[in-house]
Amino acid sequence: MPVTTLAAMTDSATAKGEQTRELILSTALRLFREQGYGKTTMRAIAAEAGVSVGNAYYYYSSKEHLMQAYYDHLQVQHREAAVEILAGEKAFTKRLTGVLVSWLEVSAPYHEFAGTFFKTAAEPKSPLSPFSEQSRPAREASVEVFRQVVEGSDLKLPAELRAELPELLWLMQMGIVLFWVHDDSKDLKRTRLLITSTVPLVDRLLRLTRIPGVRGVVNDLVGVIRALKS
C-alpha cells in the first residue's frame, strides 16, 4: 500500500502510482462538488477517472478517506491564505477575523457537501474526526495558524492564557464551522455575521482579564482545560 503524506499531495507526481492517486482524488473532488458526496458513487469516481473500483480503494481505503484528502488540501490552501493576511495586519481582531473569513472563502466551493465530512466529527472511532490521534498533524497545523494570529498581534495577555489561546481559537473555529455547515443564507451572510460580531467580543473579553475578578475565573478555566487535556 502506498504511503499517504501531506507532501505527496502538494508535490507534483513523481513515483509511478502518484499520478493515478491524484487523478482519482481530483476526479472525486470534482464529482463531490458537482453532485454532492452522497450522490457520487465510488463506481462513478472510478469510471470517470478511467480506473477500476478496486484501484480507487488501493489508494484510498474508503470513500471517507477521499474526504480526508480534501480536508488536508483545504487546510494547506487556508494556511497559504492566512500567511498573506497575517503579513499585513497587526491588530488582533483584524488578524483573527481575516483568518476566519479566509477559511470561509477557501471552503466556499465545498459548502454543499462539507456537512458530510464534519458529520464524522462526533464519531470517536473514526480516524477522520478532528479530535482523533490520526488527524493530529492536520489539527496541529491548524492550531499553529492561530498561534501566529496571537503571537504577531498587539494583544497583551497573561502568559498562561496566551499559551492556551491558540487551541481555544481553534475550538472556536470548530464551532463556527458547525454553524457554517448549517448556514444556507445568501453568500453565507449569517456565518459572516457570526464572525464579525463574535471576534470583537472575544477581543473585549480577553482584555477584561485585567479585572481581578475576571482574571480569577479565566485562570481557573485555563486550569480546567489543562487538567482535561490530561
Place this chain on the structure above:
Amino acid sequence: MPVTTLAAMTDSATAKGEQTRELILSTALRLFREQGYGKTTMRAIAAEAGVSVGNAYYYYSSKEHLMQAYYDHLQVQHREAAVEILAGEKAFTKRLTGVLVSWLEVSAPYHEFAGTFFKTAAEPKSPLSPFSEQSRPAREASVEVFRQVVEGSDLKLPAELRAELPELLWLMQMGIVLFWVHDDSKDLKRTRLLITSTVPLVDRLLRLTRIPGVRGVVNDLVGVIRALKS
C-alpha cells in the same frame, strides 16, 4: 404509515401495529447495546424481533430513525430524572450539575454506540440533527429543562440574559455530549470532571455580570445571539 408520536412511545400499546412497533424498537435498542450500532444489521433486528425486514421499515423508515426513537426515549427518561433533582435543590450550581450528571447516568448504557447518533449532528439535511426543524419538539423539551434549572434557582441576573440562558445551557450540554462521546475514561471520570469544574465557572461568570465592563460584553453577546437566531 402509522403516526409517530412521543406519546405512543410511553403509552402502552393500544392499536394493532403498536405492539409490533415497540417490539422492533426494543429489539433494536437491545442489539445496539449488545453489539453496537454498526454491527447490528436491519436483517438481524428483523429476525430477532420475528418480523420481516420490510416490516421494520414500515415502522421506522431508516436505521437512523431507530436511533431517533432511542434519543426521544432517553430524553423522556432524563426529564423524569431532572424533575426529581430540581425538586430538592435551590442552588444554581447544584441544580445545573445535577441535571447534567443525571443525563450522564441515563445515557450511560448507550455510551458505546451513542457516537453514531451524534455524528448526524453536523449533517444539516438530516432530520435527526439536534438543530433541525424536525427535532424542534425534542429540542424545546430539552431547553425547557434548563429553563426550570434557571427559574427555580437563586440566580440573580439581568432579564435579557436570563431569557437566553436556557438555550445557552442547552448548547453547553451539546458541547458536553460531544466531549462525552469521545470520553473513554473509567466510569466517565473525565466528563464528570468537565461538568463539576465547568459549572462553578459558569456560575461565577454569570455573577460577574454585575461588573459594568463585563455586563457590556454579555449584553452584546446576547444581542448577537438574538440577531443570529433571526
Place this chain on the structure above:
DNA sequence: GCCAGCTGTTGAACATGTTCAAAAGATCGA
C-alpha cells in the same frame, strides 16, 4: 355475507461501499 379500502406484512430485488484472490506490470540482481 361480502365487497372496498385501509392497515400490516412479506421477501426478493436493488444500490452501493468494500473486499479479495488473481493477474498484469515494473524492477532488479544474477
Place this chain on the structure above:
DNA sequence: TCGATCTTTTGAACATGTTCAACAGCTGGC
C-alpha cells in the same frame, strides 16, 4: 534474458441499508 519479488490493477463477489410490488388481514358499510 530470466526469474523473483514488489507494485499496481482488475472485476467479480459480498454485506447491508433500502425499496417496492404483491399479498394478507382486518374493518365498516351495505
